[in-house]
Every structure is written in C-alpha cells, then in structure tokens.
Amino acid sequence: MGPLTGLRVLDFSTLIPGPLATLLLAEAGAEVLKIERPGRGDELRSYEPKFGPDSVNFGLLNRGKRSIAIDLKAADAIERLTPLLRSADVLVEQYRPGVMDRLGLGYAALSAINPCLIYCSVTGYGHDGPKAQTAGHDLNFVADAGLLSLAADGDGTPVLPSTLVGDIGGGAYPAVMNILLALIERTRTGRGRHLDIAMTDNLFAFQYWAMGGGLAAGRWPKPGRELLTGGSPRYQIYRTADGRFVAAAPLEDKFWATFCNIVGVPEDLQDDSRDPDAAQRAVAALLAGRDAEHWRAAFAGQDVCCSIVGTVEEAMADEHFVARGVFARRLAADGRTIPALPTPIAMGLRSACPEAGYPALGEANGLLAPGRQQGL
The missing domain is CATH 3.40.50.10540 (Crotonobetainyl-coa:carnitine coa-transferase; domain 1)
Structure with a gap:
C-alpha cells in the first residue's frame, strides 16, 4: 500500500x-x-x-x-x-x-x-x-x-x-x-x-542564477556566454575523434586541475580566467585527438566530473541504473x-x-x- x-x-x-x-x-x-x-x-x-x-x-x-x-x-x-x-x-x-x-x-x-x-x-x-x-x-x-x-x-x-x-x-x-x-x-x-x-x-526557478546576476549587479546573461551556457571551458560539450562527445563539467579548481593533467592542457592555459576562449579551443583540440573510449578509460575513477554523452538506449542499459532498479x-x-x-x-x-x-x-x-x- x-x-x-x-x-x-x-x-x-x-x-x-x-x-x-x-x-x-x-x-x-x-x-x-x-x-x-x-x-x-x-x-x-x-x-x-x-x-x-x-x-x-x-x-x-x-x-x-x-x-x-x-x-x-x-x-x-x-x-x-x-x-x-x-x-x-x-x-x-x-x-x-x-x-x-x-x-x-x-x-x-x-x-x-x-x-x-x-x-x-x-x-x-x-x-x-x-x-x-x-x-x-x-x-x-x-x-x-x-x-x-x-x-x-x-x-x-x-x-x-x-x-x-x-x-x-x-x-x-x-x-x-x-x-x-x-x-x-x-x-x-x-x-x-x-x-x-x-x-x-x-x-x-530554473534560471535563478541569471536573475540573481541581473538584479543584484546589473549583469544580465549573454546568450551562450555564461558559466553554465557555454562561456567557460570548464562546462562544455567537446567532440571526440570518433564523432562522439564528452560532457565536461570540472567547474571547481580541484576538478579542473585533475582534468587538465589528464587531457594535457598546456600550463599557460590552465589558468582559464586569463583567456577562457583560448583554453576552450585548446581543450577542444586535445579531446578531438582521441576517441570516446580512450577518454572514458582516462576519466574512469578520477574526480573530473566528465562523462561520455550516451544515447537513450545506452543510458537504459547502463549498469548503474540497472543495479538501482x-x-x-x-x-x-x-x-x-x-x-x-x-x-x-x-x-x-x-x-x-x-x-x-x-x-x-x-x-x-x-x-x-x-x-x-x-x-x-
């Protein structure tokens, strides 16, 4: 009941x-x-x-x-x-x-x-x-x-x-x-x-952050240019060599540092606050150099907040969701x-x-x- x-x-x-x-x-x-x-x-x-x-x-x-x-x-x-x-x-x-x-x-x-x-x-x-x-x-x-x-x-x-x-x-x-x-x-x-x-x-409620920035500081969001909408290399979707995609969300510094080490981001671009666009282009080029399975294995067991974008069919077969019933x-x-x-x-x-x-x-x-x- x-x-x-x-x-x-x-x-x-x-x-x-x-x-x-x-x-x-x-x-x-x-x-x-x-x-x-x-x-x-x-x-x-x-x-x-x-x-x-x-x-x-x-x-x-x-x-x-x-x-x-x-x-x-x-x-x-x-x-x-x-x-x-x-x-x-x-x-x-x-x-x-x-x-x-x-x-x-x-x-x-x-x-x-x-x-x-x-x-x-x-x-x-x-x-x-x-x-x-x-x-x-x-x-x-x-x-x-x-x-x-x-x-x-x-x-x-x-x-x-x-x-x-x-x-x-x-x-x-x-x-x-x-x-x-x-x-x-x-x-x-x-x-x-x-x-x-x-x-x-x-x-x-889904855009609390956009309202907050505009109301408190007069910084109304620019389409595709904010932290969670495409304006940061730390929250992006990147293409891999085999045409698949990595959903990368290493927002916090500890995750970003680990991510940069795994991917091989040049040291001068790891401080992405200086030139976010340049850092994003570098990450995109690096991830595009290897296939999705390479990156899946590289990220496995690491605290990097990265996933391979799965299809609906793949998600429904994921062992995690199966195990949770x-x-x-x-x-x-x-x-x-x-x-x-x-x-x-x-x-x-x-x-x-x-x-x-x-x-x-x-x-x-x-x-x-x-x-x-x-x-x-």
Missing part, C-alpha cells in the same frame, strides 16, 4: 503535464480515474508508435489508471459524474481558464458539493493576467520565461530544448507538490482548495511488457504494483451513475 492508497483522483487532463502528475499520484497508491471523451479519448492514444492498441506514449503516462468515457457536454453528464465528484479527493484539469466553468465543472460549482475537493488547474499562463487565454506549447513557455534565451549556437540562435521542461518541470512536478501540500493542509482545515498551476510562472517496473499490453516510465517517487513510497497496464477507453464506465449509453 502506497501513502496515497484510498485517495480518489479524477483526471480531466490530456497529453503530458496533467497525466504525468496523476501518474505520480497513482505510483504512490492513489486511484486515478481518467475522464476522456467518447470515441477518441486522450489525443495521445493516437500517437505512434503503438504498444498494444494505443500509443506507447499514452501507455507510459497512464499506467495503472482507469478510464471513463463521457461526453462532458451531454445534458446528463454532471448528473452521471456527481457520485464520483462527491467522492473525489483530488481533481486535475488542463483546459483553458473558463472551460470547466462553462461545462458546469468549475471549482465554485464542485466545491459546493464537495468542500474537501482539491482542485488542481494546470495551464500555460495561469487563470488570470493578460496571457491567461493565450494558446501555447512548451517552446512558447520557455521563450516567454526568458529561459530559451540563455543557451545559443554559434550564430546566436537559441538552442531548441531537448526536453519538455515547461510541461514537466513547470507543470507536472509543481502540480504534485501543491496537491500534496493541499492534502496536508486539508487534514488541519477540513477543506480543499483551488490550485492555479501556471507552467510559465514555474520556469523562473530504475527500470524494474513494467508496462504491460497485449501479452508484452516494457520498462515503465521511471518516476521520482522514492522506492519505499510506491505502491506494490511492479507490472501494470494502461486503461482501455471507457473500461471503468460502470462507476458512472446510470444514464443513457455513451458511445465508445
């Missing part, structure tokens, strides 16, 4: 932020009922590649949940959902501000019938402010928060992020944090609350299993469910109050 066993979560969200948040709650033992539109369900079901009847992306993010298919615009939708709404501890939704209100499912309406409900809204820009109704995706959120401007390629073009930091770091994770805080608060007050999770707001949980579909999506829930707090599938659309419709048959 996980710490959230006995809690019921209604998930009205789609795609990534809300579903990932409720996945974490499910991993901790909560019962998650995913509310989907009849016929198609969550759009993520239709993505490729498939794992079972639906997409593997949907499966990874919705493992261990149950699905209810209902047309929220139907005349009897609220009536049929009311028993679930009364019994729910948490509701997660991801519509633009005002949509749930128009459906009769806004916080004011639901708190009247369930004062203990913790109602979590995840949006790009929040429920108020000039951008509240602005459409956007992850790339827009990191652009508007200034985060996209920090790292740039050679001609100054911002680097396209390889991860959905807005959806995950700005949306899913803050949603879970605030839901858990609200659950603790509810034990004291006996009441729920509305949580307004704005993904863009939550991205400023990172991929021990399994997602099942049609008689096959693959590793489940690892979540940041501590092992001892996860529900005892090492293998689970994802829900078929509408498979839990029996939980709805009686009404006309919903077409699937």
Whole structure:
C-alpha cells in the first residue's frame, strides 16, 4: 500500500503535464480515474508508435489508471459524474481558464458539493493576467520565461530544448507538490482548495542564477556566454575523434586541475580566467585527438566530473541504473511488457504494483451513475 492508497483522483487532463502528475499520484497508491471523451479519448492514444492498441506514449503516462468515457457536454453528464465528484479527493484539469466553468465543472460549482475537493488547474499562463487565454506549447513557455534565451549556437540562435521542461518541470512536478501540500493542509482545515498551476510562472526557478546576476549587479546573461551556457571551458560539450562527445563539467579548481593533467592542457592555459576562449579551443583540440573510449578509460575513477554523452538506449542499459532498479517496473499490453516510465517517487513510497497496464477507453464506465449509453 502506497501513502496515497484510498485517495480518489479524477483526471480531466490530456497529453503530458496533467497525466504525468496523476501518474505520480497513482505510483504512490492513489486511484486515478481518467475522464476522456467518447470515441477518441486522450489525443495521445493516437500517437505512434503503438504498444498494444494505443500509443506507447499514452501507455507510459497512464499506467495503472482507469478510464471513463463521457461526453462532458451531454445534458446528463454532471448528473452521471456527481457520485464520483462527491467522492473525489483530488481533481486535475488542463483546459483553458473558463472551460470547466462553462461545462458546469468549475471549482465554485464542485466545491459546493464537495468542500474537501482539491482542485488542481494546470495551464500555460495561469487563470488570470493578460496571457491567461493565450494558446501555447512548451517552446512558447520557455521563450516567454526568458529561459530559451540563455543557451545559443554559434550564430546566436537559441538552442531548441531537448526536453519538455515547461510541461514537466513547470507543470507536472509543481502540480504534485501543491496537491500534496493541499492534502496536508486539508487534514488541519477540513477543506480543499483551488490550485492555479501556471507552467510559465514555474520556469523562473530554473534560471535563478541569471536573475540573481541581473538584479543584484546589473549583469544580465549573454546568450551562450555564461558559466553554465557555454562561456567557460570548464562546462562544455567537446567532440571526440570518433564523432562522439564528452560532457565536461570540472567547474571547481580541484576538478579542473585533475582534468587538465589528464587531457594535457598546456600550463599557460590552465589558468582559464586569463583567456577562457583560448583554453576552450585548446581543450577542444586535445579531446578531438582521441576517441570516446580512450577518454572514458582516462576519466574512469578520477574526480573530473566528465562523462561520455550516451544515447537513450545506452543510458537504459547502463549498469548503474540497472543495479538501482530504475527500470524494474513494467508496462504491460497485449501479452508484452516494457520498462515503465521511471518516476521520482522514492522506492519505499510506491505502491506494490511492479507490472501494470494502461486503461482501455471507457473500461471503468460502470462507476458512472446510470444514464443513457455513451458511445465508445
């Protein structure tokens, strides 16, 4: 039994932020009922590649949940959902501000019938402010928060992020944090609350150092020229002779000194504060002279904070992650299993469910109050 066993979560969200948040709650033992539109369900079901009847992306993010298919615009939708709404501890939704209100499912309406409900809204820009109704995706959120401007390629073009930091770091994770805080608060007050999770707001924490330098000293960051964005030889990605890459992060002097000795950096460039660009060019030339396996062996067992850039496939096979059981949980579909999506829930707090599938659309419709048959 996980710490959230006995809690019921209604998930009205789609795609990534809300579903990932409720996945974490499910991993901790909560019962998650995913509310989907009849016929198609969550759009993520239709993505490729498939794992079972639906997409593997949907499966990874919705493992261990149950699905209810209902047309929220139907005349009897609220009536049929009311028993679930009364019994729910948490509701997660991801519509633009005002949509749930128009459906009769806004916080004011639901708190009247369930004062203990913790109602979590995840949006790009929040429920108020000039951008509240602005459409956007992850790339827009990191652009508007200034985060996209920090790292740039050679001609100054911002680097396209390889991860959905807005959806995950700005949306899913803050949603879970605030839901858990609200659950603790509810034990004291006996009441729920509305949580307004704005993904863009939550991205400023990722650039604390850029804000600090600008606010305290007037030194606003220059794209690609700061300590952690390409302006130092001590925090760089270097190409090797075989076309692979070294992620080098020997920031502290003790690590840098060891790194310089291993790589063979000329003594006059080891004080990189005098000419960082020259030191970087020297390191780049030295690392480019040998292949990745040479540098892997050279750095092994040394305190240099250096890694060979691995592929996703290589990372999943890494003996360290295997030994820690990172991929021990399994997602099942049609008689096959693959590793489940690892979540940041501590092992001892996860529900005892090492293998689970994802829900078929509408498979839990029996939980709805009686009404006309919903077409699937």
